[in-house]
Amino acid sequence: MDSTPQDTPQEVEVPRIATGPLPPGWRYRSEVRFRDTSVTICGETRTVPQSYTVLVPVPPSNWQDTGRDLFVTSAVAAAGFAAVWFLATLSRFCHQFGVPFAPVLLGTFAAAELAWRSYRRRTGRSK
Template identity: 35%
Template sequence: MRTRTERRERLVPHTIDGETKLVPEPYDVQVPAPPKDWDHIVLTGALAVVAAGLAIVIVWSTSSIGDLLTRTDVAAPIAYAAATGFSLGWIVCMALEWLARYDPVRIQRPRKAGHVFLAADMAAVCVHGWVVDSLKVGIIGAVLSGGAKALWTLVLDHQAAPLDHRTQQWVNIKRGEIGGRLALGASMRQLNRAESRAAAAEAALRTTPEPSPVAPDDEEVAPDDAPQLPSTGPMTMTDAVRTALSCNITEPDAVLRYVRKVADANAKEESVARTLRSLRRTA
């Protein structure tokens, strides 16, 4: 039986000056080595061959179609960039096929779309060969693209394990539930953003200030017993504060409301409070 060496660690007691501590100590142990997984090795090699073939096909198709497009008034960089779309289209569809390999229904659309993109790619390569008077070379280049697609389809069919009918239905139901949760989360985020924008718009359009709440002390004072302030004006803030004090109104909130009523509607609370303290000291 084949074995391999594996490095591990263990805690061992170590004493210095009568004090013992557990310290890690590395050691080697021989463990059985698993046999080589030839199936995985062969599959990896097949995928490497397919990837190399795809790279060659992309370069060939891009070179051929790019040269064909440069025969117009299009600049060479733009022509070659557009030429990559012919190959990348069916290669992206191959990636979608891989993601949907366990669902025979969902895999049909990317597979059909891939065939369409592949046909367009092969036709463009053939047209380039015909334009440069080398139709045989164009046909060979088109066959390379078709061969790469065929190899990928074979590898994909080997990897796609078919599911029985009940398991497939269970997977579809579970996918629908999770998809519904994702859609609900995205919809709630959109609604929250819309609600925030609506609240911001309403706040911007609000031109009248909200009525200030009535203080509890003001509610306890009967209307007949409350001192009446003169509402004549206009007057300065200092005169308004002095008038309020002369009417025995000393509460800062009440003084502030009177100042804003007869003197300055935008009077600041700090300014009114400072004037009130100054007049109290000089009184």
Template identity: 30%
Template sequence: MRTRTETRTRQVAHTIDGETELVDETYTVAIPLPPRDWDHIALNTVTASTAALVLASVVWSTASAGDLLARAAAAPVAYSAAIAFDLVWINCMILEWLARYDPERAALPRRAGHTALGVAVLAVGAHGWLEDSLTVGIAAAAISALAKAGWTLVLRAYARPLDARTQAWLLQRQARAGARLALQGQLRHLARIEARTPIRTSPDPDPDGPDQPASSPDQDPPSELTAPMTVKDAVRIAVDSGITDPDAVLAYVRKRADANAAAETVNRYLRLYRKGA
């Protein structure tokens, strides 16, 4: 049985002059190794060789398509644009792999990848035909097709098919997770909007009118007449007016802003406003 040596550390008691301390001690253990997984090794070999084939395809297609486009544009611009011929179908294959458990979503990147591959093949073939070497053009165009075919087989070897019921279960879980993710993003967006919303103020009192008596903390603060009041504004006005009891703040919010305001929401705004004060 094959083994490998691993160094570990443990604490042992060590005594000097009657005083004992725990000190670190290193020791080695022999750990048995599992047998070689030749299937995994073979799959890794195929994956590496296919990746090299895809890289060669990108280099060759870029060189051919770049030389073709250089007839109408500057060389740097032409070669920069030529790399798109292979990158598009490679990106489509990645998107197809990510949607492998959802056949409906995987269908669109699969069709788009085939279309992009056809465009790349035509561009490389056209370059060979313009160079008076149609045979070379056909052979060069086949490189991209072989690279895509090889990568398709590799991805299929890695994929594990699911039965219909398991696939439906997985899609439902993904849908719920996506809904929670989208809701969190929208809540953060609303929070940013509320943070940027300017605080509304009441109109100035009439300087020629009679003096108003000062309101006590037990009285309702004046309502804002300039615009409909939000729950957040109602909480702010209540606190600024001296109402600090959560139940009293909730009663004021339900009276002035929203009759169905949740106590949890009011308490959350109350805590935020107190922290910012």
């Protein structure tokens, strides 16, 4: 019997491909990838995953998408601010005339919900 075989996989040297210097003006990020390599242990060949690191170029910033995202975010914030402003004004108006605010608020939300549901039903977008 041979006493030298080991049951642990050994490191496999993978030759590196010389790509030369990286082009200037590009940004890179390192990315870990995996490939299958054959390892022979005790005369038995197995396929095991091996990790390696590559440099992947990062695409430049897309200013159109950034501008659109900024516009949409500011529009949503403005709509939220307008809704809060509207409710505060409505509350002050109701308080000025002695009307309880909760029924007016619930009625406003119910009217908005009914309008939304009727719109969805008319356009055929039930869900």
